[in-house]
Amino acid sequence: DTAVSQTPKYLVTQMGNDKSIKCEQNLGHDTMYWYKQDSKKFLKIMFSYNNKELIINETVPNRFSPKSPDKAHLNLHINSLELGDSAVYFCASSQVQGATEAFFGQGTRLTVV
Amino acid sequence: GESVGLHLPTLSVQEGDNSIINCAYSNSASDYFIWYKQESGKGPQFIIDIRSNMDKRQGQRVTVLLNKTVKHLSLQIAATQPGDSAVYFCAENIGGSQGNLIFGKGTKLSVKP
Numbered sequence: 127d128t129a130v131s132q133t134p135k136y137l138v139t140q141m142g143n144d145k146s147i148k149c150e151q152n153l154g155h156d157t158m159y160w161y162k163q164d165s166k167k168f169l170k171i172m173f174s175y176n177n178k179e180l181i182i183n184e185t186v187p188n189r190f191s192p193k194s195p196d197k198a199h200l201n202l203h204i205n206s207l208e209l210g211d212s213a214v215y216f217c218a219s220s221q222v223q224g225a226t227e228a229f230f231g232q233g234t235r236l237t238v239v
Numbered sequence: 240g241e242s243v244g245l246h247l248p249t250l251s252v253q254e255g256d257n258s259i260i261n262c263a264y265s266n267s268a269s270d271y272f273i274w275y276k277q278e279s280g281k282g283p284q285f286i287i288d289i290r291s292n293m294d295k296r297q298g299q300r301v302t303v304l305l306n307k308t309v310k311h312l313s314l315q316i317a318a319t320q321p322g323d324s325a326v327y328f329c330a331e332n333i334g335g336s337q338g339n340l341i342f343g344k345g346t347k348l349s350v351k352p
Contacts, residue, residue, distance in 0.1 A: 225271030
């Protein structure tokens, strides 16, 4: 069974559209994250959720909104997509917040045209 | 700005040789460090971690060394194999129990047969 799964794996869309990326973890972890990886492979944290509460909201545009219906899911909704949003987005989870290993999904490659 | 960086963006080694990947960090309050391996088209995978109260930790074919005096972290891979070819990231936890993992820029390891 996949520990952290996200869908879709690839997403191509036009500027101005609204899209969502879904993430689910079956590890029973309390904390989930979204990371963005740019074309230079740099990984930057966007959000973390702990027990359905937003813990950290890094300086990302408010066009990005995480939504967590329960602690096993953390979806990423993006409004009014821009060319610069093109990247690979990774969902991750960890047992607790803080100094512990995070488990990553396989990534969603978003291309905005 | 980001506090974690790598000395070498690319590293090419001969199969069977040992590899050393280096990482510099700037936040002296970081309490936890972790190395991830990312293969093409996949999410980062855990390799090994180390807490700030240690200076060395060994796993299977891998060793992580932590030098807090000079804020340096290294990953040593013994008898490097073609399957070790990937991008390697170091990450540090900033913020203690409420922190999150901040990633360095990554080093691409290529293993020549």
